[in-house]
Amino acid sequence: MNDDATATRYATASGPEAAYRRLTARFGRLAVLGEAQSMLHWDASAMMPPGGAAARGEQLATLAGLGHAMLTAPEVADDLAAVGAAVGAGAAVAGEWEGANLALIRRAHARAVALPTTLVEAVERANSACETVWRRAKAESDFALVRPYLAEVVRLQRETATALGEALGLDPYDALMDGYQPGIGAADVAPVFAAYEAFLAEALPEAEAIQARRRAPVQPVPPFPAEAQRVLCRLVTERMGLDYDHARLDESLHPFCGGTPTDVRITTNYDESDYAKALLGVIHETGHALYERGLPEAWARQPVGEAAGMAAHESQSLIMEMQAALSDAFLGWLGPVLHGRFGGEAAAYAPANLAALWRQVGRGFIRIEADELTYPAHVILRFRLERALIGGSLEVADLPGAWNEGFRAAFGIVPPDDARGCLQDIHWHDGAFGYFPSYTLGAMAAAQLMAAARRDLPEMDAALGRGEMLPLVGWLRERVHAQGSRLGFQDLLRHATGKPLDPADFLAHIRRRYLTA
């Protein structure tokens, strides 16, 4: 689609069809602007020299400002009104994809206009100030340092949540969640989380006991040269179907997947004393990358052509990392490959040893180091606390106490300091409230998708045993990636697996992997 030509052709026409065409042209330009921002973000993390940071901040803020102006221009409301209810059979905006696209355009516009520019700017300033102070507060484990900044962030997030909630007819916290995973609110996750807590209370001691009875795994002997790790990561990602004509793999402090659907950029960092961090991290990010690569080209740069939300995204990284790569079948292929690359004692790379090394469970303080079994408990604690912070029943001053109390309830231990407690994550200190549930929703969805793929593809595990990820990836492309945002999270799962989110598959997976002696 040539957006400019479209925009010109429909620039002055009236009627719902012309209005819809103007909206899609505008959202196309917005998406292009978003691509530019994404590239500049990637560059800031992976390439930029430190002296470029201030200018980069201005560049990103300016592009964000232009995008916001484009999204909230009065013409958008006019065109949305003109398009009106003209959706449906025989209408100007016919077809399921068009209808879904229009609904997403409405939603993006509603979210943008709900917030006064002054509030948006205050949020950005407060987040940025808090994040800067947080880095020092975390390093010094000094919550008092960041407390007033975080209080301001929370105050503005409450205001934001209230404004969004009013505009969207949602509870304030749900309005924030909706920004990360459309259509999913606290009521969807609270019972799932409660059930998992009950399950974990018995499962964790049991898994620990099973683990304690096993022989300790053989540790591989470092160093693992960065260059060898790089070659290995490239090999594995190519087997996953990542096409380097449309992708790069680079290094950055915090690994991530950025870029655009035709030019995805994944990053990692190589620890020469532990190759598994980069390898599993790159497999994870490649899951994200494959989702972006597989989005429907026909709807590129339209809201309906985007990924279906952060929980959906996390399901795609976790299905590759936790479900596929850590499967017995794939480890059977991977072990000898690793041994061939790194040499040393074969026992350290025996598939069963890799499984023992990479599936250890335990009671750690740090979410990002947590195992698959306990990870949800870290998320659940944050979900409960951030909901209380936004709802007003918890104040920032009381956060460290509430954190430690909640942590003890979940794990029976208390963080020795706030750096390993409520200061560990960047999210809240950067204004991201309502995001955490996506991690666990994604993990559960990944297990559900894997179970469905296994039913649909009887040969899938045999293929994984030969190091072949493509049968699974092909299934995901069709069932998930190619759907874009046509379906909400629950409908997407229904489409792909025959049912909405059902934690049973995740529980079955956990039982098989951690609770079988």
Add this chain to the structure above:
Amino acid sequence: MNDDATATRYATASGPEAAYRRLTARFGRLAVLGEAQSMLHWDASAMMPPGGAAARGEQLATLAGLGHAMLTAPEVADDLAAVGAAVGAGAAVAGEWEGANLALIRRAHARAVALPTTLVEAVERANSACETVWRRAKAESDFALVRPYLAEVVRLQRETATALGEALGLDPYDALMDGYQPGIGAADVAPVFAAYEAFLAEALPEAEAIQARRRAPVQPVPPFPAEAQRVLCRLVTERMGLDYDHARLDESLHPFCGGTPTDVRITTNYDESDYAKALLGVIHETGHALYERGLPEAWARQPVGEAAGMAAHESQSLIMEMQAALSDAFLGWLGPVLHGRFGGEAAAYAPANLAALWRQVGRGFIRIEADELTYPAHVILRFRLERALIGGSLEVADLPGAWNEGFRAAFGIVPPDDARGCLQDIHWHDGAFGYFPSYTLGAMAAAQLMAAARRDLPEMDAALGRGEMLPLVGWLRERVHAQGSRLGFQDLLRHATGKPLDPADFLAHIRRRYLTA
């Protein structure tokens, strides 16, 4: 300066001061947008996987379109009218820098509004189509292939030149030149070029005769590993004062300097059979980079804070490459350093041998491979032909013949094919007419600046002999870089050297280096 705050404060105020503040806020945002474009250009050349090209084209076009809309918005004309003649002592826009800034804002606006959007878009499409076909035409040395595309490019450049010329009160070709080096037109360069041609007619045979009487230089023996070259380039650029907290050195097919003043990005490519290409190329690009780094911070993101034009820019790369790095003094330091890095026979790295290797003259067909003595003749041929193309006295169909005729007149030889003739450069095939003179103006200005620096800094050559570039760089920072665009090209030279462009210093340099037995 906080542009947003400024813009807000003056958003609705009337009067010349408020109008000027609105203009500077708008041009600040335009500059930030330009920075984003520059980074995306750099990424496209140095990082982007091939599959990202189409999307990148859209991103750059969208940002260019937003910038054009920002520059041509009706408010700009209103504000320029409001600011009126209110410049000068006691006026709202007082001070030399402010006055120069306002003049540059007026000029940028006048150039932008002179061209209808339809013409700008047609130019972009025609350039892009022609450039694509040109790559094949050059590879196959088939001018007929590109002829219709180039004819369209020329047609649109004539139209552009006429529109700009009318708006600016300039001859059409001068209006194009003015886009690259403000204030310089054909009348400035034609006599200089004619004099050089006359000089060269005698100087070239003489230089060739002198060279023929010398012993052939010792060739260094490859390979020169890319990694060793990279380390060497980094070392030399650091001695030039390039600060890698604000810079990167990467690889790309065609070396260039991009990025922003606080984050410059230079590129090269390493030929393991010839280390000198990357080394001298990187020194050249570092000259550009140091200019950007040295622009006045107080005027960052304002027109007056930008570099003073392409000839001025080229003077900064050439003074580092041709004047400083190729000086006897610097080669005296560099020779042993190179030998230490690459090993092998010491004779190949003896300073006098490096001078003989790197200062060879000859009659080659290719501009970018030409020596310092004959390079201007390549430029002069192009200047004459492009002026005739824009003026209408030469048609594209007659270009190959005119090229070959002109080449024979200059060098006494005729290119064996168009690939080594009129197809060799990208410039015209990408719509860049009026650019070529900048190369030779820059070379002449570099010699003039070097002569002045040598007068001002009696110790400069001794420092170069110790590999110290900083005295020269410091002088350039003060006399050239820190001036931004406060002064036009001629006034900048007058400020730095006491006189406007005077080819005498270049001729003296050429005589010393090439015409002394």
